[in-house]
Amino acid sequence: MKTKIALSLIVLAFVSGCNSTSSSNQVAKADTGHRCKQVTSLGSNIPNVYCSTRKEREEARKRGLEALKNSQATGRITGCGSASC
Structure with missing residues (x-):
């Protein structure tokens, strides 16, 4: 007992x-501003946990907008950010 x-x-x-x-x-x-979410990669059914802070999300958003602006100006979408790739 x-x-x-x-x-x-x-x-x-x-x-x-x-x-x-x-x-x-x-x-x-x-x-x-810490946030986590589950993301599945292309071709995989196993989710990965992706965590970021508010600052990291803002930087990623700014890089995305800059890449969009560059691709609209040059007419090409590149992964490296320059025309020589």
């Missing part, structure tokens, strides 16, 4: 400990 009570208290301690750390991580992630 004592072992069942002790075991249930230990399990309760682990569960409550895991629950408290995840909420503090969520607050820290929300402050920095």
Whole structure:
């Protein structure tokens, strides 16, 4: 009987400990704009987790807009950003 009570208290301690750390991580992630999403690669059914901060997403958006502007100006879409590729 004592072992069942002790075991249930230990399990309760682990569960409550895991629950408290995840909420503090969520607050820290929300402050920095941290966001994760599952992305599947072309030809694969296995999703990968992609995490980024707000700053990284803004930089990627700016690079995408710049690449679009360059491709419209030159009439070609290149992966390296210059006409010599």
